[in-house]
Amino acid sequence: MAVLLRRYGYEVTRQTGSHMRLTTTQVGEHHVTIPRHGSLRVGTLSAVLSDVVEHLGISRQALVETLFGK
Secondary structure (H helix, E strand, C coil), rough: CCCHHHCCEEEEEHHHHHHHEECCCCCEEEEEEECCCCCHHHHHHHHHHHHHHHHHHHHHHHHHHHHHHC
């Protein structure tokens, strides 16, 4: 997920245990914390996507298409 969010300027700013904090300065500074596991639970993925969509001011569909190519 961290690699995919690089498309929107997010970079890993710190890591604590099994979580990473990503930060972007696009459209103002924004932080999001994600688990470092290979797969995310549906609810966790949905929460991360909602947080990013709200910050960037784009549609959820546009974000999903950019990140996952659907």
